Amino acid sequence: MKEKGQxxxxxxxxxxxxxxxxxxxYLGYHLLRETLTNAVxxxxxxxxxxxxxxxxxxxxxxxxxxxxxHPFMRLGLGQLDLVExxxxxxxxxxxxxIFHYMTEQRLSRALSFECGIIAGAIEQxxxxxxxxxLVMQGQSxxxxxxxx
Numbered sequence: 001m002k003e004k005g006q007x008x009x010x011x012x013x014x015x016x017x018x019x020x021x022x023x024x025x026y027l028g029y030h031l032l033r034e035t036l037t038n039a040v041x042x043x044x045x046x047x048x049x050x051x052x053x054x055x056x057x058x059x060x061x062x063x064x065x066x067x068x069x070h071p072f073m074r075l076g077l078g079q080l081d082l083v084e085x086x087x088x089x090x091x092x093x094x095x096x097x098i099f100h101y102m103t104e105q106r107l108s109r110a111l112s113f114e115c116g117i118i119a120g121a122i123e124q125x126x127x128x129x130x131x132x133x134l135v136m137q138g139q140s141x142x143x144x145x146x147x148x
Contacts, residue, residue: 045110053119054120055120057124090122092145133145
Protein backbone atom coordinates (compact mmCIF):
# COMPACT_ATOMS: atom_id res chain seq x y z
CA MET A 1 0.00 0.00 0.00
CA LYS A 2 1.30 3.42 -0.93
CA GLU A 3 1.85 5.27 2.37
CA LYS A 4 1.22 8.70 0.89
CA GLY A 5 -2.29 7.60 -0.05
CA GLN A 6 -3.31 6.56 3.46
CA UNK A 7 -4.40 10.07 4.44
CA UNK A 8 -5.82 11.15 1.09
CA UNK A 9 -9.36 10.24 2.17
CA UNK A 10 -9.03 12.83 4.95
CA UNK A 11 -7.36 15.71 3.09
CA UNK A 12 -6.42 16.60 -0.50
CA UNK A 13 -3.01 15.14 -1.38
CA UNK A 14 -1.62 18.58 -2.30
CA UNK A 15 -2.43 20.01 1.12
CA UNK A 16 -0.90 16.97 2.85
CA UNK A 17 2.36 17.40 0.96
CA UNK A 18 2.44 21.13 1.70
CA UNK A 19 1.58 20.72 5.39
CA UNK A 20 4.26 18.08 5.88
CA UNK A 21 6.90 20.49 4.57
CA UNK A 22 5.89 23.25 6.99
CA UNK A 23 7.67 23.79 10.25
CA UNK A 24 4.94 25.32 12.40
CA UNK A 25 4.70 25.71 16.17
CA TYR A 26 2.60 23.09 17.94
CA LEU A 27 0.97 25.66 20.24
CA GLY A 28 -2.05 26.39 18.01
CA TYR A 29 -2.91 22.71 17.68
CA HIS A 30 -2.52 22.24 21.43
CA LEU A 31 -4.77 25.23 22.06
CA LEU A 32 -7.48 23.70 19.87
CA ARG A 33 -7.20 20.33 21.60
CA GLU A 34 -6.90 21.67 25.12
CA THR A 35 -9.31 24.59 25.15
CA LEU A 36 -11.58 24.82 22.15
CA THR A 37 -12.91 21.26 22.04
CA ASN A 38 -13.58 21.35 25.77
CA ALA A 39 -15.33 24.72 25.60
CA VAL A 40 -17.47 23.88 22.58
CA UNK A 41 -18.29 20.26 23.37
CA UNK A 42 -18.40 20.42 27.18
CA UNK A 43 -19.49 17.18 28.85
CA UNK A 44 -20.06 15.59 25.43
CA UNK A 45 -16.44 16.11 24.42
CA UNK A 46 -15.24 12.54 24.99
CA UNK A 47 -17.99 10.67 23.09
CA UNK A 48 -18.02 13.20 20.24
CA UNK A 49 -14.24 13.05 19.81
CA UNK A 50 -14.40 9.23 19.86
CA UNK A 51 -17.13 9.23 17.20
CA UNK A 52 -15.22 11.72 15.00
CA UNK A 53 -12.03 9.73 15.42
CA UNK A 54 -13.74 6.47 14.54
CA UNK A 55 -15.24 8.01 11.42
CA UNK A 56 -11.82 9.31 10.35
CA UNK A 57 -10.11 6.03 11.24
CA UNK A 58 -12.40 4.09 8.92
CA UNK A 59 -11.01 6.19 6.05
CA UNK A 60 -7.37 5.29 6.78
CA UNK A 61 -6.61 2.04 4.94
CA UNK A 62 -4.41 -0.40 6.85
CA UNK A 63 -3.39 -4.00 6.17
CA UNK A 64 -2.14 -4.86 9.65
CA UNK A 65 -2.37 -3.60 13.21
CA UNK A 66 0.98 -1.85 12.74
CA UNK A 67 -0.42 -0.08 9.67
CA UNK A 68 -1.94 2.72 11.78
CA UNK A 69 1.42 3.66 13.37
CA HIS A 70 2.81 5.81 10.54
CA PRO A 71 -0.44 7.75 9.85
CA PHE A 72 -0.58 8.56 13.58
CA MET A 73 2.86 10.11 13.42
CA ARG A 74 2.10 11.98 10.19
CA LEU A 75 -1.04 13.46 11.75
CA GLY A 76 0.97 14.66 14.77
CA LEU A 77 -1.04 12.53 17.19
CA GLY A 78 2.00 11.01 18.82
CA GLN A 79 4.19 7.95 18.75
CA LEU A 80 2.09 4.81 18.59
CA ASP A 81 3.77 1.46 19.22
CA LEU A 82 2.16 -1.92 18.75
CA VAL A 83 2.60 -3.81 22.03
CA GLU A 84 0.47 -6.92 21.67
CA UNK A 85 -1.86 -8.46 19.12
CA UNK A 86 -4.25 -11.38 19.43
CA UNK A 87 -7.41 -12.40 17.61
CA UNK A 88 -9.66 -10.43 20.02
CA UNK A 89 -7.39 -7.64 21.27
CA UNK A 90 -4.73 -5.25 19.98
CA UNK A 91 -2.75 -3.16 22.47
CA UNK A 92 -0.81 -0.02 21.60
CA UNK A 93 1.37 2.28 23.66
CA UNK A 94 0.85 5.98 22.93
CA UNK A 95 3.32 8.76 23.68
CA UNK A 96 3.49 12.45 22.92
CA UNK A 97 5.74 14.99 24.65
CA ILE A 98 2.73 17.23 25.37
CA PHE A 99 1.00 14.52 27.46
CA HIS A 100 3.34 15.29 30.35
CA TYR A 101 1.84 18.79 30.59
CA MET A 102 -1.78 17.64 30.66
CA THR A 103 -3.66 16.33 33.68
CA GLU A 104 -4.75 12.70 33.69
CA GLN A 105 -8.39 13.82 33.68
CA ARG A 106 -7.79 15.98 30.62
CA LEU A 107 -5.91 13.20 28.84
CA SER A 108 -8.70 10.71 29.48
CA ARG A 109 -11.17 13.02 27.72
CA ALA A 110 -9.01 14.40 24.92
CA LEU A 111 -7.47 11.09 23.87
CA SER A 112 -10.90 9.72 23.00
CA PHE A 113 -10.16 11.04 19.52
CA GLU A 114 -7.05 8.86 19.19
CA CYS A 115 -8.96 5.85 20.55
CA GLY A 116 -11.64 6.42 17.93
CA ILE A 117 -9.11 6.60 15.09
CA ILE A 118 -7.54 3.32 16.16
CA ALA A 119 -10.95 1.63 16.53
CA GLY A 120 -12.14 2.87 13.13
CA ALA A 121 -9.00 1.81 11.23
CA ILE A 122 -8.95 -1.64 12.83
CA GLU A 123 -12.69 -2.09 12.29
CA GLN A 124 -12.29 -1.29 8.59
CA UNK A 125 -9.31 -3.64 8.26
CA UNK A 126 -10.79 -6.58 10.21
CA UNK A 127 -14.39 -6.11 9.11
CA UNK A 128 -15.61 -6.50 12.70
CA UNK A 129 -17.15 -4.01 15.11
CA UNK A 130 -14.23 -2.66 17.15
CA UNK A 131 -14.02 -0.51 20.24
CA UNK A 132 -10.92 1.07 21.76
CA UNK A 133 -10.38 2.29 25.27
CA LEU A 134 -7.68 4.21 27.05
CA VAL A 135 -5.73 2.49 29.82
CA MET A 136 -3.60 4.94 31.82
CA GLN A 137 -1.03 4.36 34.52
CA GLY A 138 -0.08 8.02 34.82
CA GLN A 139 0.93 10.41 32.04
CA SER A 140 3.93 8.36 30.95
CA UNK A 141 2.19 4.99 30.51
CA UNK A 142 -0.75 5.43 28.17
CA UNK A 143 -2.12 2.48 26.27
CA UNK A 144 -5.00 2.05 23.86
CA UNK A 145 -6.66 -1.36 23.84
CA UNK A 146 -8.79 -2.23 20.81
CA UNK A 147 -11.23 -5.14 21.09
CA UNK A 148 -13.40 -6.78 18.48
